[in-house]
Amino acid sequence: MKDLLRTADLSRDDVELLLETAAKFAANPLSAPDQLRNKSVAIYMTKPSTRTRLASETATAHLGGTPIFIRGDELQLGRGETIADTAKIISGFCDALIIRTFKQSDVNELGANSTIPVINALTDDDHPTQLLADWLTIREVFGKDISGRKFSYFGDGNNMTHAWLIMGAIMGAHVVAATPDGKWAPDSNVVAEAKAIANKNGGTIELTNDPIAAAKDASVIYTDVWMSMGDPESERNEKMKVLAPFAVTESLMSHAAKDSIFMHCLPAHRGEEVEASVIDGDKSVIWREAFHRRTTIQALLYHLTRGELKGN
Ligand code: CP
Ligand code: NVA
Numbered sequence: 432m433k434d435l436l437r438t439a440d441l442s443r444d445d446v447e448l449l450l451e452t453a454a455k456f457a458a459n460p461l462s463a464p465d466q467l468r469n470k471s472v473a474i475y476m477t478k479p480s481t482r483t484r485l486a487s488e489t490a491t492a493h494l495g496g497t498p499i500f501i502r503g504d505e506l507q508l509g510r511g512e513t514i515a516d517t518a519k520i521i522s523g524f525c526d527a528l529i530i531r532t533f534k535q536s537d538v539n540e541l542g543a544n545s546t547i548p549v550i551n552a553l554t555d556d557d558h559p560t561q562l563l564a565d566w567l568t569i570r571e572v573f574g575k576d577i578s579g580r581k582f583s584y585f586g587d588g589n590n591m592t593h594a595w596l597i598m599g600a601i602m603g604a605h606v607v608a609a610t611p612d613g614k615w616a617p618d619s620n621v622v623a624e625a626k627a628i629a630n631k632n633g634g635t636i637e638l639t640n641d642p643i644a645a646a647k648d649a650s651v652i653y654t655d656v657w658m659s660m661g662d663p664e665s666e667r668n669e670k671m672k673v674l675a676p677f678a679v680t681e682s683l684m685s686h687a688a689k690d691s692i693f694m695h696c697l698p699a700h701r702g703e704e705v706e707a708s709v710i711d712g713d714k715s716v717i718w719r720e721a722f723h724r725r726t727t728i729q730a731l732l733y734h735l736t737r738g739e740l741k742g743n
Contacts, residue, residue, distance in 0.1 A: 585646075
């Protein structure tokens, strides 16, 4: 496996290896200080980022490498140079490329035309690196045995929902997504793919419009912002209304398992997708989750640049 373009690229063994290495980097960030010595990682983002950018730059530095951050408007790509030509140039100068942009097909094209590892740092369709941090956090809280546990996502059926379903399927988990039908439901192709992966790994994928049923006895309650980067502002009012029943409130949390945790990839909008008392309350693990973005991206850079991931 050269690239991480989609969450579904990862095999169960890859995830196990990455989580194991990430746990080591969490304990000792400087345990592989020469892996990227005299090497550079390009981080190209056409959408804003707080966590993923900081995690990518610090992960590269901890591996001994130099991060080169490039904003969306800074490449000739924006002036008509092709993705293929850009990919060849970045491959010649750098040793890995971390890319955040809109279209998944652009990331796939970069991967196909690069000779270096390309890592998807969020597209409109997926967010694989986030899910590695999420599952490291889940594992720290609940351990390896997740039998009988339920992992429920609430809200917009977006890139995070897709990644949540696919990674849960890879982990053999009982995954639930509570979203509206129609425009803000997850993509049916992704749902079908998640079901196929879950079948192979002993997991189950459940979709519902009933947030209380989804919260009942869940170990993890997960949500994401209702307005994603690139979502049309013209739809804001309608979207807020349709998603309102899926907000994570104290009342919703009361249906979850006793030892449940609250997770959020951040950025959060308190009072919209989550009540402040939930995200800032005892069950919330958002800070640990956010800081694992670095440890997991560090593990990903480490193993991808060594050619040690198999893919599926
Ligand atoms: N969760 C996440 O990807 O955050 P940023 O948009 O700040 O990178
Ligand atoms: N769904 C959100 C995730 C942000 C990390 C977005 O795409 O903006």
